[in-house]
Amino acid sequence: MRSTNMVKPGRLIIESGRHVALVTGGARGIGLEIVRRFLGDGYLVAFVATKGEHVERALDLLGRPEDRLYAERVDVTRQDEAERFVDRVRARWGEISILVNNAGISPKRIDQNAPWLSQMSPAEWARVIDVNLTGPFTFIRLLAPSMIAKGYGRIINVGSLAGRAIPMIAGPHYAASKAGLVGLTRAAARDLAPYGITVDCIAPGRVLSDLTGPADAAVNRSALNRIPVGRFGTAEEVAHVTAFLASPMMGFITGATIDITGGEFAA
Template sequence: MLIPGKLSEERVALVTGGARGIGLEIVRRFLADGYQVAFVATTAEHVERALDILGCPDDRVHAERIDVTRHNEVDGFVDRIRARWGEIAILVNNAGISPKRVDQNAPWLSQTSLEEWARVIDVNLTGPFILMRLLAPAMIAKGYGRIINVGSLAGRAMPIIAGPHYAASKAGLVGLTRAAARDLAPHGITVNCIAPGRVLSDLTGPPEAAVNRSALSRIPVGRFGTAEEVAHVAAFLASPMAGFITGATIDITGGEFAA
């Protein structure tokens, strides 16, 4: 059972892929909600740009360039956050890659190299596993934790825009979420997955792009999603109010997928 008096103390969050798109909006929302937020990105330029956008005091936010597939880099980053703020209570696994063809359409199975397959699985599925496995013991010791994995419509339905490696990694993330939820629920830790559909950001290109016009025709609500809408769901799942939700996948697709 959670101890209500402890909840106000659990204010340290870690967001991977937090410098752009959905990740940046989750960081922004967590900061607005009063968390101390650490985030990682793949390049120093992305980190610096995100910090400029956020304009937040150094005592509230910390960011570094980290490869989430490299265990030693992840270990060092977590150690620095613990030394600065204490244990991490909220983990958002948002980092992900989705290689496309030159025309921005999904690569076919026969066009996907083993090297590209391995890299996508490493970032999108092994990276979350590394961080969940690393942070779970401290969450168990404190009897509290929130883990949120950012999946995709491509892992829930027939992938149209994404390639086979991306679809497989995001479907795997749903399975990992359920397995971790089963293991960690007795310790006051929830593990959930968010599965966005077509959400416009600097990563997806302008709405008038051919791939986006095609996607729009499949969305029943008649518009694209926003990164802010995804961040609102993440904020709820990160809160004490979501303590009875675990092992769930929340689809944010404007009705394109419903289960």
């Protein structure tokens, strides 16, 4: 039976004095800026990445505040690795109240444009779906029971413009996975709303980072022509929106997808 109890904003902060946040894909780009922002907001932050060297570089960039930051190399497609990491975070700090599903991959052709369906192997398709869609499902499934028990939680899925409009740069596998993430967000929001848990999606457009390459790359110059505000987005801007949705005061926004595209897409 679903709970009908009203959850007051800030209840968890009052009870525990702190939030624990988990960010997947937190070592580079948008994920790193989300981790940085959460640390600045006073959260205890755990993050994962697929490569150990990326984890170590990110820890160095963040100044290694070991009392408030914990990270490991974890493959988000491996449920056993995800479970062990969540268990270690809980042992260190207690229950996790904020989850950001940011980990994602987007294979490209050599020229950095989108691969065509005819150029895509079944194995490549499966890997992208596993990382970008099954990974978020795995972490939501792991953390939802404890959030339900607490009567509080914030889940933010990082989608993409490619899942909202005709993909101009990303491949069919990436677009399908990010469109699926919007559907997963809505379904999870429906299931978890009665327990004080919000589930939302953010959909960035072209955001410059070490993952997208320099602004003067041909693929980026072409993308810039499609952005009404006349510039690229920044990872910091995406992190600001994520922090907004993670706030205990945002309990009446759930099931939403927020487009961060400089006007390239609006719905």
